[in-house]
Structures are given as C-alpha cells and as structure tokens.
Amino acid sequence: MTTSSIPGLARFNTQSAEDATTALHEVCASVRWGSAILSRRPYATPEDLLRAGDAATAELTGEDLDEAMAGHPPIGRPRPGDPASAREQRGMDGASEDLRAEMLELNLAYQERFGHVFLICATGATGEQMRDALKARLGNPPGREREIVRAELGRINRIRLTRLLQDA
Template structure:
C-alpha cells in the first residue's frame, strides 16, 4: 500500500502524533479500530511506526497472533451485517451497501445471519466496505458450510482488512 490513494503530507503528521501518543490516549483510539485489547496492546507495542506500511504491518502481525478468544473480543465491536449500529458513523459507513435495499433481501440477510450465529456462536464478519447487501448475503451463504477453524481464519483476514481501512482513515482524516 505504498501508493495509498488518499496519502497526504498530513497523514505523516497523523502517524507521528499517533506513534507519540501516551498509552492512555492511544489505547482508546486503537480500541475504536479493533475492540480486542490484545490487538490494541500488540499494535501499540510495535511503535514507533516508520510509515503507513509499518502501521499496517503491525496490524497484520497483531491479527495473526490473536487467539480464538481474542477474535471474539474483536468481533464484539462489530454490528450484525444488515443492522449497522444506529448513530455510529463508522458502522453506517462500512455497511452503506445495505441502504435502500429491498426488505425481502434484508429479511434473507437477517435469516442467514441468525443461522450463521447459531452455528458459529458469533456475528458473521465481513469487510463490508464497498459491498452490496446481495454480495454480503452471497458471501455469508458461501461461508456457512465452513468448519469453525476455517471460518476463524477467514474472520481473522476480514478483521485485518477492516482494521487496515480504519487505520488508513485514522491517518487520512483530520482529527475532530
């Protein structure tokens, strides 16, 4: 991701500020990216990051080391696909593909989610950014036959993608 499409001079400043933040300030910021305390500690512990790629590599390394329990912590911070958290801009932005969708498709998505949750014991997790409701439903149905171990590894990869997007946004958007 060397040529990140939204990279700017301000992103370098944001990265420097993030890397220099006291632990008490950095932890809540990282937990907004990923709700796993283990992930947040691992990423924070990899500071300083020389550039965006180093921060994204820290995300990948931290994700690779998460236990099943840590993955559960990470998934706990995500809304059910098809039901973004009301008032949560991140959740609504990431699930924009369900806006204005036919109720029949939403009902199918909710039904498939319920079956997935009953089988795996957690929400169906997918990097929803840029996906339509129909493609998310198709992915859910495609992944449903997986065994728990296979699904855990897919979830790990999807979480890494989501974290990459959120970390890039953190660097690219001015602080409010």
C-alpha cells in the same frame, strides 16, 4: 519521507497511551491487538503500522478473536451512532425489505452455527454480495470459517487504521 511529514502518523505516534488506546479500540475491539500496536510505537511509515496491525491480527488467540468480533454489529444493523459501521455497511443502505429480512435470517443462522457475528469486510460490497458471501460461508466447517474471519478482520483493521491516520 519522515514521520513528521505524515501528520496522522506523527499524531498517533505522539498521542498519550490512553488516547491511542481509545483510538485503537475503535479500529479493533481486541485489547491484545490494541496493546500490540501501542507497544510497537513509534512507526516510521504508515506501512509499518499496517504491517504491525497484520502481525497483531495473526497473533490473536481464539478468545482475542472472539473479543474482536464482539465489537462488530451484524451486517444490515450498524450500531446507532457508530459512523464506522454505518460507513462500512453502506452497501445495505438501499437494500429492499426482502433483502434485509433475508440478511436477518441468515445472520441468525450463522450466529447459531458458529456462535459469533458474521464478519466480512463490507466496505465497497453491495447488500447482495454480502448476502451471497454469508450464504456461501454458512457451509464452511468451523475451522475454515475461523481462518476466513481472521482474514476479514485483518482487512477491516487495515482500512480502519488507514482512516485513523487520515482522520488524525
């Protein structure tokens, strides 16, 4: 299979650096992450792009990881006009007011403890599953939580890169 037989990948490989940078920023808010992906173009296959995304996520410094997390709204409060966060947090759509209030309280406790938003790959998760994960992760030591955050960011980036190729 050639790159030209995968329209989304061919478009990504050939679009201007400015347009590709904008698209990549929608995937991950880390400038370093987007630059790493951009610098490795062109990609022969979608899997090559996903592997590059994984490698770029693994290479993020602590500051880069903070920058990436700053691009994510808290669970239960997707950014208005942000279809990606609304789609990814769909599991909270039918949540009760009690669950929403609990998530707000837990999100605030998490941010106070770790200094950043609670990051989880919410795609396909119910509100209760996200709440339970948040409760469980509140007890993690900071170093362990950073490892989990990086893994969750990698999962989110893979989903968003795949969608980028499908939408392109």
